Amino acid sequence: MDIRKRIYAFPNMGKKAKLVCIPTTSGTGSEVTPFAIITDEKTGMKWAIADYAITPSMAIVDSELAIGQPKGLTASCGIDVLTHALESLVSSMCTDYTAPLSLEAARIIFKYLPRAYADGTDKKAREKVHDAATMAGMAFANAFLGVCHSMAHKLGAAFHVPHGMANALLLTNVIRFNANDNPTKQASFPQYEYPSAVSRYARAADYISMALNDTKNTDYVVTTPKMSMEEKVQVLIDGIEKLKKELGIPASIKEWGVDEAEFLAQVDELSVKAFDDQCTGSNPRYPLISQIKQLYLDSYYGREWKEEK
Numbered sequence: 674m675d676i677r678k679r680i681y682a683f684p685n686m687g688k689k690a691k692l693v694c695i696p697t698t699s700g701t702g703s704e705v706t707p708f709a710i711i712t713d714e715k716t717g718m719k720w721a722i723a724d725y726a727i728t729p730s731m732a733i734v735d736s737e738l739a740i741g742q743p744k745g746l747t748a749s750c751g752i753d754v755l756t757h758a759l760e761s762l763v764s765s766m767c768t769d770y771t772a773p774l775s776l777e778a779a780r781i782i783f784k785y786l787p788r789a790y791a792d793g794t795d796k797k798a799r800e801k802v803h804d805a806a807t808m809a810g811m812a813f814a815n816a817f818l819g820v821c822h823s824m825a826h827k828l829g830a831a832f833h834v835p836h837g838m839a840n841a842l843l844l845t846n847v848i849r850f851n852a853n854d855n856p857t858k859q860a861s862f863p864q865y866e867y868p869s870a871v872s873r874y875a876r877a878a879d880y881i882s883m884a885l886n887d888t889k890n891t892d893y894v895v896t897t898p899k900m901s902m903e904e905k906v907q908v909l910i911d912g913i914e915k916l917k918k919e920l921g922i923p924a925s926i927k928e929w930g931v932d933e934a935e936f937l938a939q940v941d942e943l944s945v946k947a948f949d950d951q952c953t954g955s956n957p958r959y960p961l962i963s964q965i966k967q968l969y970l971d972s973y974y975g976r977e978w979k980e981e982k
Contacts, residue, residue: 674701674729675709694729697738699789699803700750700837702757702810704732712830719830721951728814736803741793748920749837751786751802755779755913756825756840757809761816762877763851763870764955771816772873776880778809783912784884787919820960821847823950824969827943832931841922842929845910846968846978848874852906853980856958870957875905881912925975933973940969 674694694704703709707725712718742750755778761767762775781801788798824847825839834842851870875896882895893912896905914924923929926936944966947953953960960968971978 674703675711691730692727693731693733695733695735695738696803696806698742698746698750699736699739699799699806700753702754702806702808702813704729704734705807705810706814708814710826710836717830718946719826721826723951732807734803734807736796736800739799739803740796742789744790744793744921747786747790747793747802748922749835749841750806751782751789751837751920752841752844752917752922753837754802754806754809755782755786755916756821756837756844757813757818758782758805759844759848759874759877760819760821760952760956761809761813763873763957764813764816764819765957766955767816767873771812774808774812775816776877778805778812779877780880780884781805781808783881783916784887786916790920817955818952819847819851819956820947820953820965820968822952823947823956824943824965826950826952827946828926828969831939831943832936834926834929834931838922838929841917842926843968843972845913846972848906848910848913849978850960850964850968851956851958852903853958857961871902871906874909875902878905878909878912881909885912926969926973928975931973936973940966940973943969 674696696704705728707723707728709722709727711720711722713720758775758779761771762779767775782805785798785801785805788795789802792798821840821843824843825836828834828843829836829839852874854869854871878896885893885895893915894908896908900908927933944962947965948960948962968978
């Protein structure tokens with residue numbers, strides 16, 4: 674779909690051609706977004722093309738086309754959806770119109786992705802996850818994303834890590850990093866007095882807890898009215914880590930199979946490139962290059978990112 678988007682811009686911005694996108698995987702949301710990801714074959718860099726002129730004219734979201742996806746693809750794409758939902762929710766460009774889509778997509782993923790992963794022919798689960806991918810796409814098409822995607826773009830390009838898997842390996846540490854309403858530097862396009870990422874992550878934890886209560890899955894911790902917002906953020910992080918285990922996702926970049934010497938040799942360059950990525954600008958907390966490097970290192974070794982004192 675992204676290749677077709679690049680071609681679509683040329684015949685007079687849709688006046689001489691209509692772009693109809695039909696997703697066959699449940700992840701990118703590209704069928705409803707103004708974005709296309711390209712890889713520079715000479716440098717290995719991944720870049721996003723962003724222009725509302727390449728927004729598809731129509732999306733046909735048919736979950737029958739996603740039936741029977743392999744488990745690995747289901748897991749990677751599903752966590753990509755969750756990352757889209759959570760990053761667009763805390764983005765500095767989030768609005769009252771995009772937040773409901775972000776929240777509902779996240780709820781659906783927690784409720785139905787394990788079912789879709791366990792049984793590739795579960796039609797209801799496939800339909801729900803497929804819809805969630807498009808809903809999250811609608812959210813981030815307008816609210817944009819954040820530094821998790823910036824880092825995943827560069828990690829994936831350098832070490833051939835599938836995009837959704839790269840997001841999965843970075844997501845919880847990025848949440849820990851973002852969950853600070855008094856950062857050193859705020860996002861480039863602030864709409865509010867402060868980022869309020871903590872309250873939004875807490876809201877996501879509450880919303881996802883409704884889904885977990887519906888499934889009666891007692892393995893997950895859910896939020897309660899007495900919890901502080903910070904405690905709810907921790908519930909969200911713990912829930913994501915539990916979900917990743919259910920989906921067979923490794924606990925670290927190293928565990929996924931990236932060579933340590935190669936990673937350490939490239940981590941400085943990766944950090945600079947991630948800082949310059951288009952997704953960084955709408956992250957609620959504007960990172961330093963040194964902080965991105967620390968996020969990479971902690972995610973490589975499976976450590977929890979901690980705020981420097």
